[in-house]
Amino acid sequence: MCKAATAPAGCAQLMTTEAPVVSLEQAQAAALATYGLAGSLKVLNGERDANFLLRGPQGAFVMKFINPAEAPEVTRFQTEALLHIERHGPHLPVPRVLPALEGAYEPVVRVGGQAYTLRTVSYLDGISQNLGTPSVAMMQQLGSTLAQLNLALRGFEHPAAQRYLLWDVGHAERVKPYLGHLAAEQKPLVSALLERYEHEVKPRLATLRAQVIHNDLNPHNVVLDRATGTHVAAIIDFGDALHAPLVNELGTALSYQFDAHAADPLWQIKAFVGAYNAHVPLLPEELAVLGELIAVRMAMAITIAQWRASLYPDNSAYVLRNLNASWNNLRRLAALPVGALTHSLIAACAPEAP
Structure with a gap:
């Protein structure tokens, strides 16, 4: 999450501001007073906000005490994006925003003398994708679900969607410092990818179709059915959503679906993009840059994670949870023949022969 303003200082402030300090008792009190909810609470991991899982007679919910460094207009943008999806894609497995007792979707609560904006959403049970069993069927379902999510967000506009976000693959050069x-x-390798991106890829992005996208479909934001470990049960965490070229959505998502240990490391990517393309046909100019975006997003993940780990050594295990896999994948990707990824993407989206 980052400020909607285009100021890098605002982005850095949010990325380096400690998450709110909220105890279980304080969160329970806020749940009861604000929503009339009672039940057991559990702390959830988070880089920038204080998050809790509440389970009670009225159901299960995730409470997010939002980092005070986040601009209010960005908070509203994320809330309104979820409400827009509920109206235009009610079948989609995404969290639903819970209104407070007085009707507000973003009530302000006081905790230990500090005012925090609170957003509470329905909890969608399951396991994260990295704990499931990968399969072609899972990749196809995930690609299809993401495409339908993008279709639901098509036409959604908000002033704060134009955000300065360090995790924006459309501005990968911002990680150079x-x-x-x-x-x-x-x-x-990372430096070479960033140089090629800045001079050869980024200028082409400005000509591509753009809209609000989820922008962070990593395996921790994909929830699978707990019983099977294969069925996509939910897509969560819209904290990095922004307005960007549509192909950036896939560049980010597919960067986490490369399988360095498989004989064909692109098997997940091909199944995913083929299913996505069946709902949202990708244009030739989008496919031409998608492979580069996948590689540079891997490079960004490696860089940002290690920078943030240096800032918060006590939270480094969480921040670096994807580092080894990202680096192994990037090295294997870089070792593929030139053009192999792009050719595979094009082939996966080609109409099947009769």
Whole structure:
């Protein structure tokens, strides 16, 4: 999450501001007073907000005490995006925003003398994708669900959707100041990818179709059915949503679906993008840059994670949870023949022969 304003200082402030300090007792009191909810609470991990899972007679909900460094207009943008999806894609498995007793979707609560904006959404039970069993069927379902989510968001506009966000693959060059946090073996490859992106890829993005996108479909934001471990039960966490080229959505999502250990490391990517394309046909100019976006998003993840881990060593295990997989995938991707990824993406989206 980052400020809607285009000021890098605002972005840095949010990325470096500690999450709100809220105890279980304080969260319980806020739940009862604000929503009339009672039940057991559990702390959930989060980089920038204080998050709690509440289970009670009225159901299960996630309470998010929002980082005070986040601009109010960005908070409203995220809430309104969820409400827009509820209206235009009611079948989609995404969280539903719970109104407070007085009707507000973003009530302000006081905790220990500090005022926090609170957003509470329905909890969608399951396990994260990284704990499930990968399959072609799962990838197809995930690609199809993301495409339908993008269709539901088509036409949604909000002033704060134009955000300065460090995680925006459309502005990957913004991570350059943090390259010093990379390991020596990582820096040459990451630097080369960023240079090629800035000079050869980014200028082409400005000509592509754009809309509000989820922008963070990593395996921790994909919830699978707990019983089977294969069925997509939910897409969660819209904290990085923004207005951007539509292909950026796939560049981010597919960067987490590369399988470095498989004989065909692109098998998940091909199943995913083919299913997405069946709902939202990708244009030739989008497919031409998608492979580059996948690679540069991997490079961004490696860089940002190590920078943030240096800021918050006590939370480094959470921040670095994807680092090893991201680096292994990036090295394997870079070792593929030139053009192999792009050719595979095009083939996966081609109409089947009769």
